[in-house]
Amino acid sequence: MIVIGFLNPKGGCGKTTLATNLAKALYLDGYSVLAVDSDPQGTLRDWYSAQDEDAEGPDMAALDPKAIARGLKGIGNGYDIVLIDGAAKIEARDSVNLVKACDVVLIPIQPTPADIWGASDLVEIIQARQAITDGFPLAAFVISRQIVGTKLAEGIAGVLEEFDVPVFRSRTSQRVIYAESMIHGSSVVDNEPRGKAAGEIRAITNELLELLNGEERI
Numbered sequence: 001m002i003v004i005g006f007l008n009p010k011g012g013c014g015k016t017t018l019a020t021n022l023a024k025a026l027y028l029d030g031y032s033v034l035a036v037d038s039d040p041q042g043t044l045r046d047w048y049s050a051q052d053e054d055a056e057g058p059d060m061a062a063l064d065p066k067a068i069a070r071g072l073k074g075i076g077n078g079y080d081i082v083l084i085d086g087a088a089k090i091e092a093r094d095s096v097n098l099v100k101a102c103d104v105v106l107i108p109i110q111p112t113p114a115d116i117w118g119a120s121d122l123v124e125i126i127q128a129r130q131a132i133t134d135g136f137p138l139a140a141f142v143i144s145r146q147i148v149g150t151k152l153a154e155g156i157a158g159v160l161e162e163f164d165v166p167v168f169r170s171r172t173s174q175r176v177i178y179a180e181s182m183i184h185g186s187s188v189v190d191n192e193p194r195g196k197a198a199g200e201i202r203a204i205t206n207e208l209l210e211l212l213n214g215e216e217r218i
């Protein structure tokens with residue numbers, strides 16, 4: 001079981017969108033996938049519930065961050081990949097619990113100054129954990145909702161270097177299909193498999209699998 005967290009206390013940065021789309025993409029790649037909602041807002045649960053009764057895809061569960069490690073032992077067993085959708089405005093203690101439970105933390109980040117400033121507390125928590133566990137969880141930024149052609153989108157990878165956390169080459173751009181796909185509990189890879197958004201999600205999925213492969217985790 002590989003546990004991947006989508007964490008960033010900044011609201012609206014794309015945690016749930018990435019978690020749901022990657023869950024579906026990994027499922028379609030043949031992995032058994034459990035998507036875990038750790039956010040009291042329950043957006044991932046709403047996404048799952050919006051699907052048809054007989055829809056095929058990842059399974060879903062909800063767990064409180066306070067009991068995440070114990071909870072995963074019970075329900076995560078037997079899955080290849082467990083994806084955890086984090087919450088906004090989360091208490092530091094809950095972030096620590098989630099980080100401890102993860103093999104990989106992906107940090108969705110929008111290319112704006114406020115989003116960049118908002119990431120430092122989470123990065124500190126991850127790096128403090130890595131320092132005592134031989135580098136785990138692995139972590140990477142995933143640039144999310146970029147507006148192609150803007151200075152912010154072009155400059156962000158350079159600005160993020162100060163955190164000393166790798167940045168995925170693949171990104172999501174601002175595309176209405178991401179929001180539309182949530183309506184029916186779907187994903188961009190189902191809705192427009194040959195579209196640009198599906199290409200972005202497949203590229204991020206492949207980069208994640210490369211990262212896990214490099215560590216001989218999958």
Ligand SMILES: Nc1ncnc2c1ncn2[C@@H]1O[C@H](COP(=O)(O)OP(=O)(O)OP(=O)(O)O)[C@@H](O)[C@H]1O
Pocket residue numbers: 009010011012013014015016017018039041043086087088144145146172173174175176177178179180182
């Ligand atoms: N690449 C994108 N293009 C267009 N809209 C997007 C994109 N990514 C996310 N969104 C939309 O932006 C909003 C916030 O995204 P999302 O819910 O994934 O963020 P979040 O980090 O999970 O938010 P929260 O912190 O509230 O849980 C949603 O309405 C979503 O549909």
Ligand SMILES: [Mg+2]
Pocket residue numbers: 015016017039043085086087
């Ligand atoms: Mg969310």
